[in-house]
Amino acid sequence: MAFFTYGGPEVLQVVELPDPEPGPGEVRIRVAAATVNPTDILFRSGRRPVDLSQVDPPYVPGMELAGRVDAVGEGAEDWLGRDVIAVTATAPNGPGAQAELVVVPAASAAPAPVGHPLAEAATLPMNGLTARQALDLLGLAPDATVAITGAAGAVGGYAVQLAVAAGLRVVGVGRPGDEETVRRLGAHAFVPTGDDLVAALRESAPAGLDAVVDCALLGAVVLPAVRAGGQVAAVRAQPAQTERWIALHQVAVGRYLREGAKLAELSRQVERGELTLRVAEVIGPQRVAEAHRRLEAGGLRGRIVIAFNQGP
Numbered sequence: 001m002a003f004f005t006y007g008g009p010e011v012l013q014v015v016e017l018p019d020p021e022p023g024p025g026e027v028r029i030r031v032a033a034a035t036v037n038p039t040d041i042l043f044r045s046g047r048r049p050v051d052l053s054q055v056d057p058p059y060v061p062g063m064e065l066a067g068r069v070d071a072v073g074e075g076a077e078d079w080l081g082r083d084v085i086a087v088t089a090t091a092p093n094g095p096g097a098q099a100e101l102v103v104v105p106a107a108s109a110a111p112a113p114v115g116h117p118l119a120e121a122a123t124l125p126m127n128g129l130t131a132r133q134a135l136d137l138l139g140l141a142p143d144a145t146v147a148i149t150g151a152a153g154a155v156g157g158y159a160v161q162l163a164v165a166a167g168l169r170v171v172g173v174g175r176p177g178d179e180e181t182v183r184r185l186g187a188h189a190f191v192p193t194g195d196d197l198v199a200a201l202r203e204s205a206p207a208g209l210d211a212v213v214d215c216a217l218l219g220a221v222v223l224p225a226v227r228a229g230g231q232v233a234a235v236r237a238q239p240a241q242t243e244r245w246i247a248l249h250q251v252a253v254g255r256y257l258r259e260g261a262k263l264a265e266l267s268r269q270v271e272r273g274e275l276t277l278r279v280a281e282v283i284g285p286q287r288v289a290e291a292h293r294r295l296e297a298g299g300l301r302g303r304i305v306i307a308f309n310q311g312p
Contacts, residue, residue, distance in 0.1 A: 001098040001288045001306065002058035006046030009289035009296075015058050020095065020103040022073040027106050029086060031067040032118035033282070034097040035303040036291045037126060037154075039063060043090055044292065052092055060096025063088055063253075064125035066118040067102075067308075069109075076106040083112040085267060087125040087257055094257075098288070100308045110263035113270035113277075120277040121270075123154065123303045128266040128275065129256040131158035134213045134233040135166065137249040142167030145205045147225070150216030151187060152178035154303050155235055158275060159213045160185045165274045171204045173197070173216065181301065185276065193218075201225035278302030 003011040022028045040061040042048035052059065064087050069079045086109040090096045095103060112121045140146060146163055150156035151172030163170045164186035172178075172187030179190045191200040193216070201209060201222070208227025214234045220242075226232065228244040235251045242248050256262060269275045280302040283291060291304040 001062070001285050002060045002096075003044055004057040004059075006044065008045070009292040012044065012061075012289045012292065014285050017058070017060075017099065019101055022071055022076070022103045024074040025076055025106055026073040026103050027069045027076050027079045027084070027109055028071040028101055028103045029065065029067040029084060029109070030070045031065050031097070031100055031102055031308045033067070033122035033305045033307050034062045034065040034099075035122050035126070035305050036061075036098075036288065036295055037063060037303065038295065039126075040098075041292055041296055050090075050092060055092045059091045060099050061090055062097030062099075062306075063090065064122060064127070065097040065102060066112055066122035070101075072106075079106055079109065083118065084109045085112050085121050085125050085263065086110070087129060087253070087263065089254065089257060098285075098306055105258060107258040107260045108263075110260050110267050113267045116270060116277060119282050119305045119307055120279055121267075122305055123277050123279060124158075124266055124270065124275070125263055126253055127154045127303070128158050129259065129263060130155050130235055130251060130253045131162050131213070132262055132266060133253060133256050134159060134235065134249070134251045135162055137233050137251065138211045138213070138231050140166070140168055140211055143169060144210040145169040145171065146211045146213060147171040147173055147191070147201055147205075147209050147222065148187075148213045148215060149173040149193075149218050149222065150214075151182045151185070151190075152301055153215055154278065154300075156213070156215035157181075157185050157278060159215060160187050161275050162269075163213075164188075165269065171201065171209070173201070173218075178301075197221065198224045280304050282307050
């Protein structure tokens, strides 16, 4: 899937591209599945500021994938023939994941979780690493209380489960209808969004929250529920001004694009049942514009996955 110019979902199209070849330390993945994420919408629409002046179109979206390594460069021979998950950047810094063949550094790949279809495994790399980075930035001790906004979403769900696995007390924040999902993910308490959000958070943590992982982009709204000297990890850029010495961390998954060891541990956590892979729907490449429209409309629980190389 690719586009030649910025625009709405209608600019996306199936195109033929030359087969890429891996260089030293790189692997080529025959992609089984790649996901559609909010960052793809920002890229396709031109709302993510990047300089494409030195890159010829078409531009391929996508930052996470799963598939089998079918060619390797020097130094990456051990990866040949293995089922992997991987994270990648898009133009101008990478090839984009939504293609039948994608070349990435071996450090951007990890073994796919055993016993799980590749279409499910594709939902782990970018969203899982985003949640992992948020919690790494906070560095909370066991038994600390963390609220996770957007707790039923793709990133938020992983953040809930990673926090629970780390021994944290988790307060999930989501739409009223999300309570069952969020509690099933392991949250110790649930608070619905709404006018009484801060009061409800205060009730769940009378001394104030130690931290917030803000996946729903609520921003300053949640600050009154955080204790003085607490922390917020924001999954997208937010104004740096806070209050009461609350530290704000900006999560940027691009910093984890070569954290293969962290990605491998996420894969093992899936195998151990600590992380739940969630797919909204599996579609063919011809329906990717529809996937963008559905994602823009909001309310999806799990990721839409594009299936490639499915044969006749």
